[in-house]
Amino acid sequence: MSVVGRHLLxxxxxxxxxxxxxxxxxxxxxxxxxFGTPVFVYxxxxxxxxxxxxxxxxGTDSVVYATKAFLCVAMARLAHEEGLLLDVATGGEMHVALxxxxxxxxxxxxxxxxxxxxxxxxxxxxxxxxxxxxxxxxDRIDSLVAAGVPRPRVQIRVTPGVYVHTHEYxxxxxxxxxxxxxxxxxxxxxxxxxARQSASxxxxxxxxxxxxxxxxxxxxxxxxxxxxxxxxxxESAELTLGGGLGVAYVNDEVAPTITEWAAALRAGTxxxxxxxxxxxxxxxxxxxxxxxxxxxxxxMKDIPGVRTYVSVDGGMxxxxxxxxxxxxxxxxxxxRSTALRTRAVRLVGKHCxxxxxxxxxxxxxxxxxVGDVLATPVTGAYGHSMGSNYNKVPRPAVVFxxxxxxxxxxxxxxxxxxxxxxxxxxx
Numbered sequence: 133m134s135v136v137g138r139h140l141l142x143x144x145x146x147x148x149x150x151x152x153x154x155x156x157x158x159x160x161x162x163x164x165x166x167f168g169t170p171v172f173v174y175x176x177x178x179x180x181x182x183x184x185x186x187x188x189x190x191g192t193d194s195v196v197y198a199t200k201a202f203l204c205v206a207m208a209r210l211a212h213e214e215g216l217l218l219d220v221a222t223g224g225e226m227h228v229a230l231x232x233x234x235x236x237x238x239x240x241x242x243x244x245x246x247x248x249x250x251x252x253x254x255x256x257x258x259x260x261x262x263x264x265x266x267x268x269x270x271d272r273i274d275s276l277v278a279a280g281v282p283r284p285r286v287q288i289r290v291t292p293g294v295y296v297h298t299h300e301y302x303x304x305x306x307x308x309x310x311x312x313x314x315x316x317x318x319x320x321x322x323x324x325x326x327a328r329q330s331a332s333x334x335x336x337x338x339x340x341x342x343x344x345x346x347x348x349x350x351x352x353x354x355x356x357x358x359x360x361x362x363x364x365x366x367e368s369a370e371l372t373l374g375g376g377l378g379v380a381y382v383n384d385e386v387a388p389t390i391t392e393w394a395a396a397l398r399a400g401t402x403x404x405x406x407x408x409x410x411x412x413x414x415x416x417x418x419x420x421x422x423x424x425x426x427x428x429x430x431x432m433k434d435i436p437g438v439r440t441y442v443s444v445d446g447g448m449x450x451x452x453x454x455x456x457x458x459x460x461x462x463x464x465x466x467x468r469s470t471a472l473r474t475r476a477v478r479l480v481g482k483h484c485x486x487x488x489x490x491x492x493x494x495x496x497x498x499x500x501x502v503g504d505v506l507a508t509p510v511t512g513a514y515g516h517s518m519g520s521n522y523n524k525v526p527r528p529a530v531v532f533x534x535x536x537x538x539x540x541x542x543x544x545x546x547x548x549x550x551x552x553x554x555x556x557x558x559x
Contacts, residue, residue, distance in 0.1 A: 135472065136464045137383040140509040142175030142422050144533075153466035153507070156533030160426055160466040163538055164505045167529050169428040170446035171544075172516055176210070176534040178422040182390065182414075183214035189394035190412055193217065196240050198375050198415025199225050201513040204530060206541035207419070208232035217260060219413050223250040230257065240413075244311050248272050252281050261285040263339050263372070265312055267319075270326055270333075277332035286327055287339045287372060288313060290320040292358040311341070315362060324366045337370030337409075338363055345378040345416060349388045349396035352376075356400025364405045371404065373397055375413040379420040381510045382460045390417055416513040423512030425450065425528070426466065429504045430482070440477045442496065444506055447481010447488045449522045451508070451515045455487055461508045463494045471497040479506075483523050516542070524550050 138145075146154050153160045155175050163173055186195045196217040199208065203225055211218055212234045220226040221242040229239055236257035243250070244265045251272055254262060262284045264270060277283050289312035313320040320338075327335040342355045356373055363371045378387045388396070393414075401410055427444035434440045453459040463479055465471065473495035481488040490508065500506070519527045526545035531538050 135470055136462045136509060139380055140462060143178040143181055144175050147469045151468045151470040153469045157536035158533045158538045160507060161505045163531055164426040167531055168544055169426055170450050170528040171426050172423050172528055172530045173426060174423040174512060174532050176532045179210055179419060180214055182418045183211060183216055185390045186414055187215050189391050194411050196411055196413045197418060198413045200517060201415030202419045202517050203228055204542050205232040206532060208234050212238060223253060226254060252276055255281045255284045261287055261336055263287045263289050265289050274332045284333055285336045286333045287337045287370060288323045288327055289339045290315050292340050292355050337368040339372040341374030341376060343376050346376045347378040347387050349393060352396045353400040356397050360401050360404045363408055368408060370409045370411060372411040375415050377414060377417040379416055379510060382462055420513035421510045424507045424509040425511040425515060426505055426507050429502050429506055432502055441480055442477045443480050443482060445482055447483045447490060449483060449520050449525045450528050451490060451511060452518050453514055454490055461491050463491055463496055463506055463508050465497055465504055466507045467505060468497055474498050521550060
């Protein structure tokens with residue numbers, strides 16, 4: 133029944149005496165009115181503060197922003213301006229980062245199934261390094277270099293055999309994983325040896341990632357210890373310890389800060405051979421709590437003795453995480469942010485799926501009504517980036533707010549946009 137926790141809101145969020153919420157000095161309801169709903173509202177100062185915290189904690193040129201969490205031209209530029217390298221996992225992410233003006237040597241190329249075309253472009257433009265994920269990829273690099281493509285710097289991705297408590301779909305460090313080379317069965321060492329001996333590439337180090345939305349900092353310490361031993365054994369010049377730091381999504385959750393995460397990794401790398409450079413790849417922890425999504429309530433359906441459904445004008449097309457992972461969220465009315473949330477409802481979207489549920493057991497003010505603007509906080513990661521056009525719903529706008537101004541950085545799709553890729557028969 134309580135109000136939404138302050139720790140779930142962006143840094144510059146303020147609530148006035150009437151209970152109205154502003155972010156970046158801009159009224160959230162006014163943003164919904166001006167830009168339409170659904171709309172992603174990002175606090176630019178919050179984004180920059182998390183980037184700066186990461187650089188301060190880990191050092192210059194040691195932080196690689198995981199663009200899969202949230203990427204558009206404006207975000208790529210912001211991360212680059214704040215001194216972060218950018219991790220791109222597909223040719224599309226690389227294309228956006230390059231279009232934003234990020235120099236190629238500030239990009240790291242990831243992905244478990246890079247095509248020859250993706251690898252060739254990454255190698256020709258000169259990315260900082262390629263994180264190699266399979267023996268097939270090593271073969272592709274050999275073939276490309278033999279055909280005259282420039283030789284890349286490479287890190288070898290290692291699955292360290294560390295299981296973490298998170299959803300199985302976002303756990304990546306265990307032995308049974310589609311990512312990387314298995315450490316326990318010797319594949320990782322064989323991959324390092326091949327890369328080091330190959331004339332087609334320059335071996336620079338090893339990489340691991342244990343999973344996403346990890347709350348226990350000890351998991352990172354444990355994984356770091358495993359990787360330190362392997363880095364020392366292989367005389368690597370660089371060790372990338374991935375990302376995966378969790379964030380709080382609901383009132384009763386508390387997550388480590390970026391600074392606390394850095395302390396855990398320092399503890400885990402205490403035995404690292406001098407001179408080895410440590411890099412990290414935060415994504416969610418940079419962007420998640422920087423944003424909220426504003427919707428408008430369209431339908432309320434009370435089924436006596438069962439439940440009340442509150443339907444908003446978005447859903448699984450702008451936030452698939454509840455459907456994919458059972459993720460929890462909070463909801464509130466930014467026009468009445470201090471109102472006690474005494475009414476239990478199921479918050480659902482507009483899609484033709486019974487599973488299109490944003491919050492299964494949401495708490496909202498008793499006087500919620502059709503037409504209200506409703507917000508869900510902590511939607512800055514994996515909402516925009518995982519969005520879809522299911523039911524041919526246009527994807528939402530993205531707005532950055534700062535110093536009392538709101539600027540559109542991604543426009544809302546139109547119905548005409550939904551037709552742009554269709555090929556019509558001219559006969």
